[in-house]
Amino acid sequence: MGRKPCCDKVGLKKGPWTAEEDQKLINFILSNGQCSWRALPKLAGLLRCGKSCRLRWTNYLRPDLKRGVLSEYEEQMVIDLHAQLGNRWSKIASHLPGRTDNEIKNHWNTHIKKKLKKMGIDPLTHKPLSTITSEPQEQKIDKSSMELPETSLNSTITEAKEEEKSMKITCPLLNQTIETTINGFCTKEVSLIEPREILVTSTNSAPSPTSSSKLLEELEFHDLEWLIDYNSSSDDNGNINNLGLWDDDFGAWGNLLSDRPKLANDSDSFSSPQIQCPTRLPFDQEYSWMYT
DNA sequence: AAGCAAAGCAACCGCCACGAC
């Protein structure tokens, strides 16, 4: 539509990503970690600008993404947070593990806005539509003040913090319970589950529903399942006791994925020496990635 | 079944913040 290209460089590809491009990007980041986004496309053999690669990775390919429709609880959190933060989608997303700013922004514009209007609430001011005539149309945000007032959201955060001491999450990928902590459940400024805090012990332990966080259940973290039967926590050498799944270098992913079993019925996946990811991930089927 | 409109969402663009020099 006559838009200027985001990059001056001629010959760079735009538009929807192909499975092959996804594969290249995933493979590169898995084996090299996230280096300079500007340099990444060249190194990964992609005809894309770095910006496009970053966006594709953060919004779609990141392994810690939770896809599918936002739960009512998440939706309420978005509404609460939007009332406090305005259109600062990345800030809002930082409070919702596994959700991206783009996803939340889209959901807000397509669902929540209408929902609020139906309920007679102005989505901009979060006040009843009948009383907003005297209110300013644009919500002014004082950027210097990021303190959240005492709201239901804050109480939720408090609850989460109270549970942070002994948080355990069941990880079906490893058929294990992962011990972690939760820091005010922010994923960006302060990670909800700080990557390096995720420790996988070497002993196979049964899921521990009693130790699961109510919050994480509400956030459907228990749905973070993996299509893989990975009964052993050790690598080929039998010496992996701790996996930093979100380490900057994703070497652990490579180790993790290298000897996974072949699953039937992955015709929709693209081929990769180590990992396969469907072009349109079946996230509504609870899985972030599909390993085949 | 075909055509159209609306909805949903991935991707792009431009701007801004921040660190390095």
Next chain:
DNA sequence: CGTCGTGGCGGTTGCTTTGCT
């Protein structure tokens, strides 16, 4: 302090899917 490079954010676009007539 100013400039440059890079990454991140929010707004917007436009393609695809879905629903309706």
